[in-house]
Amino acid sequence: MSAGPQQAKRPGRPRGASDTRERILANARELFARNGIDKTSIRAIAAAAGVDSALVHHYFGTKEQLFAAAINIPVDPMTILVPLRDTPIEELGLVLPTILLPLWDSEMGDALIATIRSLVAGSDVSLIRSFLQEVITAEIGPRVDNPPGSGRLRVQFVASQLVGVVMARYIIGLEPFASLPAEQVAATIGPTLQRYLTGELPALP
Known part of the structure; x- marks a missing residue:
């Protein structure tokens, strides 16, 4: 029996959230390595990852916390x-x-x-x-x-x-x-x- 149009969505993390997080980390790692921490902004990382700055803060908090996550500290x-x-x-x-x-x-x-x-x-x-x-x-x-x-x-x-x-x-x-x-x-x-x-x-x- 096929599922009806009103089938409930599965609860949990939205699709693509994990990919988005990894994309942010990859771009952060590249920009930190290329430009250093001081000259790399959250906004620049967000732009490179194709997301809003608020989403970067949501996932990682401060720039220091993002750096720690980027190099797996x-x-x-x-x-x-x-x-x-x-x-x-x-x-x-x-x-x-x-x-x-x-x-x-x-x-x-x-x-x-x-x-x-x-x-x-x-x-x-x-x-x-x-x-x-x-x-x-x-x-x-x-x-x-x-x-x-x-x-x-x-x-x-x-x-x-x-x-x-x-x-x-x-x-x-x-x-x-x-x-x-x-x-x-x-x-x-x-x-x-x-x-x-x-x-x-x-x-x-």
Whole structure:
């Protein structure tokens, strides 16, 4: 017996919603890689995906959350950065690894490390660079910009240390470092990070 014209529609997500979401992500990934985060707007991503800006916000929220989704980071970067805004400058060096290490050691961290491994091994290194320079540096750099013009370099020194921790602890699995308690690692590298942020830098040529 054929279905009548009044047959009820199936409840659930509208047809094509999944395809639309993936199309937004694909265009966001391409534009973020090409232009960086600062120079990529939600409106530009929406136009490239052929949708309204409001739909992008509906699916992903803020631009930072969209970036996290585009490169498959399983955590909103602002959940890390916002607490740092209330941290005194002289405590940033310890607080930063104290926040990051337990996250990296968690189940969520497994997905994060897998994403980093994939990005580094692939062709999307520019996405990591953009995130470090335009989100992390923009958030912390102005607070440690003493002498003027040094904030960006200070944050990059910190990033180099933290990337080294990720490589040694999670990707290479260098023992016994990989098995040390998170608080021990944070307490050990914290003073070095603090020196990068607020200590005297060698004079540049």
